[in-house]
Amino acid sequence: KNEVEQSPQNLTAxxxxxxxxxxxxxxxxxxxxxxxxxxxxxxxxxxxxxxGKKKHGRLIATINIQEKHSSLHxxxxxxxxxxxxxxxxxYTGNQFYFGTGTSxxxxx
Amino acid sequence: xxxxxxxxxxxxTVTGKKLTVTCSQNMNHEYMSWYRQDPGLGLRQIYYSMNxxxxxxxxxxxxxxxxxxxxxxxxxxxxxPSPNQTSLYFCATWEGxxxxxxxxxxxxxx
Numbered sequence: 001k002n003e004v005e006q007s008p009q010n011l012t013a014x015x016x017x018x019x020x021x022x023x024x025x026x027x028x029x030x031x032x033x034x035x036x037x038x039x040x041x042x043x044x045x046x047x048x049x050x051x052g053k054k055k056h057g058r059l060i061a062t063i064n065i066q067e068k069h070s071s072l073h074x075x076x077x078x079x080x081x082x083x084x085x086x087x088x089x090x091y092t093g094n095q096f097y098f099g100t101g102t103s104x105x106x107x108x
Numbered sequence: 109x110x111x112x113x114x115x116x117x118x119x120x121t122v123t124g125k126k127l128t129v130t131c132s133q134n135m136n137h138e139y140m141s142w143y144r145q146d147p148g149l150g151l152r153q154i155y156y157s158m159n160x161x162x163x164x165x166x167x168x169x170x171x172x173x174x175x176x177x178x179x180x181x182x183x184x185x186x187x188x189p190s191p192n193q194t195s196l197y198f199c200a201t202w203e204g205x206x207x208x209x210x211x212x213x214x215x216x217x218x
Binding site: 041043045048087094097098099100101 | 196211
């Protein structure tokens with residue numbers, strides 16, 4: 001049983017499409033992280049959120065702590081958004097559980 | 109520039125030959141962590157450290173050791189590597205809302 005589940009595992013979209021990636025977790029947390037892993041392997045932090053919604057450019061992240069669910073949305077997707085998106089749940093304040101990632105490919 | 113560095117970036121070694129992967133950060137962050145990433149399993153936490161001389165096990169600590177003698181460095185030690193430790197390893201720091209990841213070390217144990 002994975003404490004953090006992501007869906008879908010793989011996603012192919014046409015350029016310009018609206019994209020949603022979902023993350024559900026079973027552990028009790030106060031915040032959730034979204035990460036982006038580039039095709040070259042590097043990982044960058046996109047968001048940490050504990051409630052409501054955060055927006056950065058074309059990326060929007062939402063979280064419902066009571067329902068233990070978070071979504072990452074990408075508006076007007078672009079081929080440069082092609083990457084693996086990972087959600088991470090810090091529990092006990094210090095340890096992390098990670099989803100297995102959603103591999104996104106945006107086709108021109 | 110905020111940075112986490114790891115060395116080496118690539119390593120091929122043989123079973124049983126002790127190795128160390130170094131990790132260094134220039135942000136004065138207290139929290140540092142090691143992860144391994146495997147296909148189908150995602151990232152899993154090996155060890156983490158809340159501060160100098162304070163380290164704790166993550167989900168998959170078996171076969172690994174760490175030390176935190178100074179704030180900027182957090183080396184990962186494999187005393188007797190085995191083929192099941194072939195993986196992509198990431199060091200990371202965490203402060204506030206962001207995690208900062210190193211570039212990764214691809215380790216192959218034959």
